[in-house]
Each structure stands twice: as structure tokens, then as C-alpha cells.
Amino acid sequence: MKLNWLRSVALATLRQLGDREAPRRLIAPAALGLVALLSATATSRADENGISFWIPGFFGSLAATPQQPGFSLASIYYHTDVSGSGNIAVSREITVGQFNPTLNTSLSANVNARADLGILIPGYVFATPVLGGQAAVSLIGLYGRNDTSLNATLSGQLAGIPFTRSFALEQVTYGFGDLIPQFALRWNAGVNNYMVYMTGDIPVGKYNQFDLANIGLGHGAIDGGFGYTYFNPATGHEISATMGLTGNFKNTATQYTSGVDLHLDIGASQFLTKQFMVGVVAYAYEQLTADQGCAPQLCPFKSRVQGIGPQIGYVFPIGGMQGYVNVKAYKEFENANRPDGWNAWLTFVLSPAPPSAAPSPPLITKALPRS
Numbered sequence: 001m002k003l004n005w006l007r008s009v010a011l012a013t014l015r016q017l018g019d020r021e022a023p024r025r026l027i028a029p030a031a032l033g034l035v036a037l038l039s040a041t042a043t044s045r046a047d048e049n050g051i052s053f054w055i056p057g058f059f060g061s062l063a064a065t066p067q068q069p070g071f072s073l074a075s076i077y078y079h080t081d082v083s084g085s086g087n088i089a090v091s092r093e094i095t096v097g098q099f100n101p102t103l104n105t106s107l108s109a110n111v112n113a114r115a116d117l118g119i120l121i122p123g124y125v126f127a128t129p130v131l132g133g134q135a136a137v138s139l140i141g142l143y144g145r146n147d148t149s150l151n152a153t154l155s156g157q158l159a160g161i162p163f164t165r166s167f168a169l170e171q172v173t174y175g176f177g178d179l180i181p182q183f184a185l186r187w188n189a190g191v192n193n194y195m196v197y198m199t200g201d202i203p204v205g206k207y208n209q210f211d212l213a214n215i216g217l218g219h220g221a222i223d224g225g226f227g228y229t230y231f232n233p234a235t236g237h238e239i240s241a242t243m244g245l246t247g248n249f250k251n252t253a254t255q256y257t258s259g260v261d262l263h264l265d266i267g268a269s270q271f272l273t274k275q276f277m278v279g280v281v282a283y284a285y286e287q288l289t290a291d292q293g294c295a296p297q298l299c300p301f302k303s304r305v306q307g308i309g310p311q312i313g314y315v316f317p318i319g320g321m322q323g324y325v326n327v328k329a330y331k332e333f334e335n336a337n338r339p340d341g342w343n344a345w346l347t348f349v350l351s352p353a354p355p356s357a358a359p360s361p362p363l364i365t366k367a368l369p370r371s
Contacts, residue, residue, distance in 0.1 A: 063267065143176050145174050205217065218251045219256075225244020268280055303337045309331055324348070
């Protein structure tokens with residue numbers, strides 16, 4: 001959404017008011033106020049607001065279990081459909097010359113976004129122990145489509161004259177996303193498994209500060225945390241929990257810095273056979289500190305969301321390797337300052353086969369950050 005377009009809305013409103021023969025000495029200062037307000041609103045609606053580097057659901061079941069050493073390749077199809085609405089009430093007094101008109105406006109907006117991403121994740125698990133654990137590295141790359149629409153109504157008074165302006169925008173963007181490297185260490189002690197990880201965002205994806213729909217995030221980020229998995233192959237019981245923190249760098253295009261995020265991903269499953277499992281997944285996301293750089297009318301701007309849904313998985317041999325297919329979906333709720341809806345993941349992983357006949361835990365049962 002470009003500032004020039006918003007200013008044209010303001011000018012159209014002023015022309016409409018001018019047709020009602022409002023005094024020109026009142027219209028002039030009110031015009032400056034409306035254009036300034038719309039510009040501030042556009043800035044505050046930068047992509048950072050309510051959009052995080054960390055996508056809840058990144059980790060799932062068996063997240064902390066060690067894997068088979070060697071190269072692996074994961075491919076993921078990700079679909080999300082979210083929407084959000086809200087009213088931004090702004091009251092602002094403007095003084096120009098001898099006149100002190102008051103500009104009272106209300107912005108009611110509804111945003112809908114649908115994204116389809118194809119993700120490729122090459123990875124390597126080292127055979128040589130590191131700090132007594134198993135080290136693994138991976139690099140996430142993606143290409144996809146983002147379809148975002150915005151419907152809004154701006155209403156208020158200018159020089160005592162009520163006005164209402166409605167507008168609708170839609171943009172569809174195709175392109176490559178950011179690169180996301182990841183490093184993890186995992187340890188095994190019987191049925192107990194532990195993990196620490198570090199990941200981050202390299203902002204090289206398709207991004208424009210004025211676009212309504214982006215694929216890239218527009219700024220760098222760093223994220224780290226730890227995880228635990230209880231997995232008993234004898235009973236087939238499994239439960240995993242991974243917690244982490246995200247820190248964000250400033251978006252130099254918008255001078256906006258997102259706050260620090262806390263996230264918890266949970267997966268629980270039951271292996272009905274040595275190859276087939278069913279279970280549930282859930283997440284909780286909470287922004288701990290407010291964004292910096294948003295409009296004063298909106299700050300502090302802190303987001304949260306929760307989600308839960310089912311999952312199924314199947315492990316199978318393929319050409320001397322091991323294949324794994326996982327399908328999971330989340331329905332979101334308890335959101336604040338963030339669109340909510342639902343998302344689904346279809347994951348296929350090809351990794352080295354275990355030395356024994358029994359299948360090992362799959363290499364990846366997680367999703368990835370979204371821009």
C-alpha cells in the first residue's frame with residue numbers, strides 16, 4: 001500500500017468536502033492533518049506489525065531425538081489462510097496559523113492473507129560427537145505465493161463536516177523467500193532426548209516496504225532455544241516440547257524493530273505400528289516486548305496466538321534410504337494484534353536408513369519461519 005495512493009484518498013476526501021463549500025481557511029489546515037494521519041497509518045501498517053520471523057509450529061513431534069548421520073533432504077508444502085480486523089481510533093489536534101481544528105477519525109480495516117509455499121531443506125548430520133551430542137546443520141529455502149487483500153473504511157470529521165472513505169486493495173506476489181540457516185545439538189539418554197538450537201533469518205527474499213503482500217521478511221532475526229522429547233520405542237509413546245526466543249534486527253527500509261518473542265511448540269504422538277503414528281500438535285506464541293517504530297496511536301504493539309490440531313505420520317523404506325511423510329494442521333485462537341486462521345503442512349523427508357530393521361525417528365517433523 002503506497003503512501004501516494006493514500007494521499008490521493010485524502011485529496012479526494014478534501015475535494016468532496018470542498019464541493020460542500022467548506023471555508024477554505026478551515027480546509028487547508030485540515031488537509032495537512034488528514035494527509036499526515038494517513039501517512040502515519042501507512043507507516044504503522046508496515047509488514048512488521050503482527051508478523052513474526054518465527055512461525056508457531058516450527059518444531060513438532062520427535063524434535064529432540066538424534067538422527068541418522070549423513071545427508072538428508074526435506075520438502076514441505078505449506079498453506080496458511082488467516083484474517084484480522086480491528087479499529088484504530090485516532091484523535092489528533094492540529095494547529096495551523098490562527099486556527100485550531102480538531103481531526104477525529106476512525107479506521108476500520110479487515111485483512112485477509114493466503115499463502116502457499118514450497119520449501120526445500122537440505123541438511124547434514126555429523127557422525128563425530130560435538131560436546132557429547134549429535135550436531136546437525138540445515139538451510140531452509142523457499143518459493144511461494146502470497147495473496148493479501150485489505151478492505152478499510154476511514155470516517156471522521158474535517159472542519160465539523162463528517163466524511164467517510166472506503167477502499168479495497170489486493171496484491172498477489174510470487175517470489176523467493178529469505179534464507180534460514182539452522183544449527184542443532186541433540187543428546188540421547190534412554191527414553192529422554194535433549195536439544196539446543198540456533199537459527200536466524202538472512203533477508204534476501206522478495207520484499208518491498210510499500211507492498212501489501214511480501215515473501216521476504218525485510219529484516220534479519222536470530223532465534224535460539226531448547227527442546228525435550230520423551231520417546232519410548234517399546235510402547236510407542238512420544239511427547240515433545242520446544243521453547244525459544246526470537247530477537248529481531250531493525251528493518252532499515254521502515255526504521256521498524258519488532259519486539260522479542262517467546263514461543264512454545266508441542267507435539268504428542270502414538271506409534272500404532274513401527275511405521276505409522278497419530279497424534280496432536282499445539283503451539284503458544286507471545287510477544288514479550290513491544291515493537292519500536294510503530295505509530296504512537298498503535299504502540300505498544302504486542303502479538304500473541306495459540307493453535308492446536310491433529311497430525312499423522314508414516315515411515316517407510318525407499319531405495320536404501322528412509323522416507324517419512326507427515327501431515328499436520330493447526331486451528332488458531334486467542335490471537336491479539338495478529339491475524340489468525342488455520343494452516344496445514346505436508347512434509348516429505350528423505351534421510352539415511354537406520355542400521356537395524358526398525359525405523360528410526362524421522363529427521364524433520366517441523367515447519368519453518370514464514371515471511
